[in-house]
Each structure stands twice: as structure tokens, then as C-alpha cells.
Amino acid sequence: MRSVVLLLLGVQLAYAGTHSLKYLYTSVTGDPDLPEFTAVGLVDGVQFMYFDSNAKKAVPKREWIRQNVGEDYWERKTQNCIGDHQNIQILRQWFNLSQGVHTVQQMLGCEWDDQTGATEGFESFGYDGEDFLSLDLKEMRYISPVQQGSITVEKLNKDKGQIENNRNYFSTVCIEWLQKYVEYGKSSLQRKVSPQVSLLQKSSSSPVACHVTDFYPSGVTISWMKNGEEHHEDVDLGELLPNEDGTFQKTSTIRVSPEEWKNNKFSCVVQHQGETKTVDKRDSLPIMPIVGVLVAVVLLIAIGVIVFVVYKKKQGFKPVSGSDDGSNSSARPQA
CATH class of the missing domain: 2.60.40.10 (Immunoglobulins)
Incomplete structure (x- = not known):
């Protein structure tokens, strides 16, 4: 007979907390069995959209997003993901990749505390599973923990238009869409399922x-x-x-x-x-x-969720720019 002890601490504890919107992007070269580029969107850790460079179409992964947005949303999301793919290709040139299998993983998003109203943004990316760059939101500039990232940091920080775009995205656009998504999926996202x-x-x-x-x-x-x-x-x-x-x-x-x-x-x-x-x-x-x-x-x-697992294990991630659907897409300056 299984021994189970239940300690209930109240409904408020079960529902209070921080909500998150994350976009995870992975680019893989040298492996013909995987799409060159995949994009996954998650709200509170739950995948709601997926895109890859083979299908070239963003698709819903949850019924609550399917019911609350129209076809124009998915057309826009598709174009954003195509732009993100192009951005990563530019970054790959900056990395000066050698032959063989390589990955560039990027992550950006924001968090919102529904109790205090506090918000926070985050953006970073990695190369072959190692942290490579991240955005310091207080200083609004990119930093790198490795010497190899210094050239890329210098190029990104010179783009003042992109820096301002980052500021608007993390302080406004991302938070507004996170709140929309939480409202769209509240019956699912706010549920509690015991393990x-x-x-x-x-x-x-x-x-x-x-x-x-x-x-x-x-x-x-x-x-x-x-x-x-x-x-x-x-x-x-x-x-x-x-x-x-x-x-x-x-x-x-x-x-x-x-x-x-x-x-x-x-x-x-x-x-x-x-x-x-x-x-x-x-x-x-x-x-x-x-x-x-x-x-x-x-x-x-779905393969998009597998990308999420790879990200969690390897801690790699993505660069930025604002869009009207909570993702972040604009062309990077050419190398």
C-alpha cells in the first residue's frame, strides 16, 4: 500500500506566482536528420507554438491559443520566425564556425508577477552548449563570459537602434503579450494537477x-x-x-x-x-x-518540446527585437 501524506497550505499559494513567456531558438548544422532551425514558444513552461525551417510555418500547439487568435497571427508569427532564422545565420558567420555539427541556441522572454506587478526580461544565447552572450538589462548592453564573444559583443552594442528596440520589447511588448496569453489560457495554465x-x-x-x-x-x-x-x-x-x-x-x-x-x-x-x-x-x-x-x-x-529539453540541459540561447505578437524579430546588421 502506498504511503501518501497530504499537507494542504491553501488556495492562494497554489495560484500565486510568476508567469513567464519564453521563445527558444535552436540552429543545428552538420546533422541532416534535424531541421536547420526550430522555434518554440512557451507560456509558464507550456509549449503553445512551433516552427521549423523544413515546414516553414508557425503552428499552434494548444487549443487555447488556436481559439483566441486568427490566421493573420500565424502568418505574422511565421514571418517572424523566418526573420529569426536569418538572424541566426548572420550570427553563425560571426562565430566563424568550423566543419562538423554545431548548435547555436537562443532564448529570450519575460516574467510577470501577477501579485506584485513586478516584471523582468531576459535574453541570452549559447554556442555548442556553452553560454556565449547575454543581455544586461540594467545597462542595456550585451556581455560575454568568454573571450571569443568579444567581437560579437562589440558589433551588437554598436547597434543603437537595436538596443532601443530591446528596451521597448522587454518593458512593454513582451509583458503585454504574456498577459494576453495568460488570459487566453487561464483555464489550463491556472489549473492544478497533483503528481x-x-x-x-x-x-x-x-x-x-x-x-x-x-x-x-x-x-x-x-x-x-x-x-x-x-x-x-x-x-x-x-x-x-x-x-x-x-x-x-x-x-x-x-x-x-x-x-x-x-x-x-x-x-x-x-x-x-x-x-x-x-x-x-x-x-x-x-x-x-x-x-x-x-x-x-x-x-x-513534439520536436519543438525536445528543443526545450536540449536548451535546459545545455543552457544556450537568442538575440532580440520587437514584434506585435510577443516574439522578437528584426534583421541584424550584416557582418
């Missing part, structure tokens, strides 16, 4: 995985307890992954010998939106019977 928690183990000598899935919103904390005390040794926390239905999944794995697992009381504690669930080793299940289910879930995830 399903399972302990999975392939064999007695394998690591034990605490698999948390089907929860929304995305904020979740997973921790381990040993004999009633917090345990951090040999624990690995996995990435947050999206499910096809808009919920999320995440896994924390603990490496422990069969003897230690048998002779001690280990528990996985999951906290989500004011609710706490605890499962212990009596709830362990063999992992093999459910592998097919997990693989099926992954296969159902």
Missing part, C-alpha cells in the same frame, strides 16, 4: 528512481529521507520534462547498496503547490513493465 509518484527499480542492485509525473504547474521539489532525516548522498536530480498533455515529469535517482536499502527506511518526498506526497521502499515497482509507457510518452512529445 503521481512511484519508486522504480530495475533490479536489487540498480539505482532507485523516484519518478514524479502528470503534475501541473511545473514547480516541484523532490527530496530523499533516510530513517526520518534528509539524505543527499549519491542523489541525482533529473531534468524537468514535458508530457504531451501539458503536464510535466521529473525523476530523482538514489544510488544505494541492496543491504543499505534493505536495512534502512528510505522515503521520497515530493512537494508541489502546497501538497506533499511521501512514498517509501514498500512502494517500489520493477521498472521493466513500464518502460514501454515511458518511451511512448517521449515519442509523443
